[in-house]
Amino acid sequence: MNISYLNTEPARSLKSIEDIRHDFPILQREVNGRPLVYLDNGASTQKPQVVIDAIAHYYSYYNANVHRGVHALSQEATAAMEASRLTVKHFLNARDEKEIIFTSGTTHGINILSQAWGRKNLKAGDEVLITEMEHHSNIVPWQMACELTGAVLKVALVTEDGEIDMEGLRSMLSERTKMVSVVHVSNTLGTINPVEEIIKAGHEVGALVHLDGAQAIAHMKVDVQALDADFYTFSGHKLFGPTGTGILYGKEKHLEAMPPLFGGGEMIKTVTFEKTTYNDLPFKFEAGTPNIAGNIALGTAIDYLSGLDWKAIRAHEVLLLDRTLDGLNQIEGIRLIGRSEKRSGAISFLVGTIHPFDMGTILDKLGIAVRTGHHCTEPLMDKYGIPGTVRTSFSIYNSEEDVNSLLAGVQKAVQMLS
Numbered sequence: 001m002n003i004s005y006l007n008t009e010p011a012r013s014l015k016s017i018e019d020i021r022h023d024f025p026i027l028q029r030e031v032n033g034r035p036l037v038y039l040d041n042g043a044s045t046q047k048p049q050v051v052i053d054a055i056a057h058y059y060s061y062y063n064a065n066v067h068r069g070v071h072a073l074s075q076e077a078t079a080a081m082e083a084s085r086l087t088v089k090h091f092l093n094a095r096d097e098k099e100i101i102f103t104s105g106t107t108h109g110i111n112i113l114s115q116a117w118g119r120k121n122l123k124a125g126d127e128v129l130i131t132e133m134e135h136h137s138n139i140v141p142w143q144m145a146c147e148l149t150g151a152v153l154k155v156a157l158v159t160e161d162g163e164i165d166m167e168g169l170r171s172m173l174s175e176r177t178k179m180v181s182v183v184h185v186s187n188t189l190g191t192i193n194p195v196e197e198i199i200k201a202g203h204e205v206g207a208l209v210h211l212d213g214a215q216a217i218a219h220m221k222v223d224v225q226a227l228d229a230d231f232y233t234f235s236g237h238k239l240f241g242p243t244g245t246g247i248l249y250g251k252e253k254h255l256e257a258m259p260p261l262f263g264g265g266e267m268i269k270t271v272t273f274e275k276t277t278y279n280d281l282p283f284k285f286e287a288g289t290p291n292i293a294g295n296i297a298l299g300t301a302i303d304y305l306s307g308l309d310w311k312a313i314r315a316h317e318v319l320l321l322d323r324t325l326d327g328l329n330q331i332e333g334i335r336l337i338g339r340s341e342k343r344s345g346a347i348s349f350l351v352g353t354i355h356p357f358d359m360g361t362i363l364d365k366l367g368i369a370v371r372t373g374h375h376c377t378e379p380l381m382d383k384y385g386i387p388g389t390v391r392t393s394f395s396i397y398n399s400e401e402d403v404n405s406l407l408a409g410v411q412k413a414v415q416m417l418s
């Protein structure tokens with residue numbers, strides 16, 4: 001399989017892979033006496049030194065709570081966190097920083113959306129449309145919102161090759177559809193979904209469209225205005241930022257119309273025992289003390305990524321994906337789970353009857369970190385009738401040597417386990 005027809009104009013790399021690798025201290029370490037080969041980026045990316053430093057700098061020099069203090073440290077912390085919000089706004093090309101809600105990750109963002117928007121806008125007979133390839137984070141919160149409101153959860157099917165059956169999806173859209181919530185890039189299959197088409201189709205029947213961008217955000221330029229997405233969620237830790245950070249983007253008019261989900265400090269204007277008035281966007285959705293260090297360092301991570309070139313990132317990724325697919329396809333008994341030609345990040349596979357866990361354990365002994373299991377997509381595993389897969393997932397610092405190590409490791413595991 002060759003996926004090079006995708007957007008792979010000549011790479012204009014601003015930094016060599018070597019240089020990028022040097023920015024990530026963890027990549028220098030050994031695991032089980034071997035140089036670390038980190039291929040679990042879909043689960044979480046490693047952090048460049050600048051992100052680690054940003055966290056240490058906050059705690060070392062200006063640790064204080066935000067938005068509440070007249071003193072210098074509080075004002076510095078507030079300025080840094082709000083600067084980070086502005087960085088996210090530019091990164092997503094949002095219209096206004098009011099549209100950028102800090103969350104603890106994709107899961108948190110989807111839960112805010114499904115509950116705050118869902119409770120107000122869903123009623124019995126309404127429909128929420130998702131797909132068979134969703135992560136549990138984009139299934140369970142909608143199930144919960146539907147249970148609460150009497151709305152119905154509809155599921156568009158996925159083809160054997162791991163693409164959304166677009167004809168099927170279109171046939172499920174109607175005036176009853178109030179929300180379409182779809183993963184931008186599948187964490188299990190690696191498929192890049194035709195989200196522009198889905199957004200347009202959703203809007204044609206009057207539905208809003210949310211994209212789960214957890215696996216897309218570090219791999220491609222996301223422009224929420226060009227996409228015309230109503231909501232977009234992602235996690236900071238999959239974007240070289242800290243764990244416990246993330247973003248819920250929403251068009252201002254939708255966020256304005258949504259009630260807050262959590263109550264407490266920060267999200268209020270005035271409180272009496274009789275009545276509370278809520279704060280303006282984005283603070284209405286940010287009750288309590290936020291993850292200040294994390295939110296600041298998320299901005300640093302985005303600045304780091306913005307210093308690279310998207311075309312070069314994509315070209316490098318396509319090279320790694322092509323080599324891996326070519327190599328895997330030469331292994332007897334290989335079964336690729338997800339064979340879309342429009343792919344990014346992840347490749348899932350099985351070899352013969354070898355259990356993914358056994359393959360993963362042998363690879364770990366060789367210093368190679370891959371993910372094994374259902375990848376939080378149990379319904380998708382059920383569809384393919386498998387317990388799980390081995391998943392390799394790439395990032396900007398993975399090298400061709402990493403691919404060679406993986407392929408050699410898989411061959412070795414096959415010899416040992418067959």
Ligand SMILES: Cc1ncc(COP(=O)(O)O)c(C=O)c1O
Pocket residue numbers: 042043104105106107108135137138183185186187212214215235
């Ligand atoms: C597609 C997708 N959606 C949602 C999530 C959940 O992300 P988090 O656990 O950071 O909230 C993940 C994590 O792997 C994912 O891959």
